[in-house]
Amino acid sequence: MKTEAAKTLDEVTFATAVDVVVAGLGGAGASAAIAAAEAGADVLVIERTSGGGGSTAMSGGFIYLGGGTPPQKANGFADTPENMARFLRATQPKAAADKIEAYCKGSVGHYDWLMSLGVTFNERYFDGKHFHPHSDETLVWTGSEACWPLSEAAEPMPRGHKPGGGFVGHLLFDRLLQRLNELKVRVIYDAAVNALVRDDAGAVVGIQYRQEGRNVAVAARKGVVLATGGSEWNRELGLAHGSKGVRDGISPLGVPTADGSGIALGQSMGAATMALDQSMVTSPFYPPASLVKGILVNSLGRRFVAEDVYHAWSTDAILNQPDGKAYLICDNVNFGRPELGDIRSERKHEVVDAWDNIPEMEADLGMPEGALVETIGNYNRYATTGYDEEFRKNPKWLAPISEIPFAAIDCSVGSAYFCCISLGGIDTDVDGRALKADGTPVPGLYAVGQVAPNLSVEGWGYASGLLIGGATFFGRRAGKAAAAEPVRLALDPGSERPEFPADAAR
DSSP states (O other): OOOOOOEEGGGOOEEEEEEEEEEOOSHHHHHHHHHHHHTTOOEEEEOSSSSOOHHHHHSOOOEEOOSSOHHHHHTTOOOOHHHHHHHHHHHOTTSOHHHHHHHHHTHHHHHHHHHHTTOOOOSOEEOSOOSSOOSOOSEEOOSSTTSTTHHHHSOOOOOEEOSSSSSOHHHHHHHHHHHHHHTTOEEEOSOEEEEEEEOTTSOEEEEEEEETTEEEEEEEEEEEEEOOOOOTTOHHHHHHTTOGGGSTTEEEOSOTTOSSHHHHHHHTTTOOEEOTTOEEEEOOOOSSGGGGGSEEEOTTSOBOSOTTSOHHHHHHHHHTSGGGOOEEEEOTTTOOOOOOTTOOOSOOOOEEEEESSHHHHHHHTTOOTTHHHHHHHHHHHHHHHTOOTTTOOOGGGOOOOOSSSEEEEEOOBTTBOEEEEEOOEEOBOTTOEEEOTTSOEEEEEEEOGGGSOSSOOOGGGOOTTHHHHHHHHHHHHHHHHHHTSOOOOOOOHHHHOOOOOTTTBO
């Protein structure tokens, strides 16, 4: 979507005025609108599509929560906010410390809030290795908490919370939408925000949206919340900032409207950006879990990562290998065909071939003579002693590669399935206020969800549920903060606030 430069007051005629305008109706925008409305603000949501939902609705539905949630306690996991914060600081060192602290301290309360909306968590626990279990246990491992060296940074705890079986992001969004309807928050669909409106002091006091070929301006007495989604579909933006997510063979995972339009809107008001080079790129080679007992090697026949790390980490490591080449080597005991579940793609993790001896496999894969033989010899020794001297893979996943036939599964970029989600965007404070390069807020402007990095700033350390967790949690904070803003633009409701066209809002 093409955005315009920020408009001045003398360039627009407002069709209506509200306290808070929210641009985008995904998980972040819905949460912001709910919080603002509950705080007493008159809220209007502008949504580009015909029904909303964004990446939240199409996601698996994981929410990263911890610090002692009921499902954690029911399964004997004594997590604390401090322990959760230690893990996030280790995996996301570039994330703002106050955001990590706020999220971890407020995590149990956020769980309770989601439950109050009718999000149906249970207290069952999935104790397995799967990138997205299709059973309906709520509590799941969705990060590298149990993997070295993170296992030494914080006591390992599962923190993925899923409200149902399968890909259930739509169930979460349905509950948010239901609450919006209860609050009678107005939503204009099929309308794209294409400009912000500023006053003479440089504060954001409204938006302009385009619908059915015409531009319409709306005044925001207190503030505007940008929640328009990520930028993984904007290849030019990714290329300009060196994002790994735009390499050939990597597909954008979010909705097609994740084109960076919200980032451009913020920049038009002087908002600073951060982490635009960062994407969460993933290519899960498991389940079945037995494949984790194999080894990932590059084109030189060398291991480069512990195979038990979460798929975001192992994928990031693959991207850093020569030509993005990687193979999963396994034997007859731990072999299985990778299951992609609900992911749809023509590219799979295909079996290259099977061999009766390692030297022939090594030669056929074009690896240096003796390299793979040495790598597997060392790994088999680690499996015997129960200690991985190279990467400290958990002994649970150590097993010798010794029973013929031996197989190689192609995990290379361009061969296997790779997809990405953008992580960078507008720099914000803990309450979602958009910040300038000098760290001062852009008055009246907020950014939440994938428009603004919060908990997820580095792709390798991503844990499933951080984006939805951060979007809904910081969305709530931004909505509440926007509702508490002073009135910057007072309009006479009688003369300057005509009603919307009957077919525009519903």
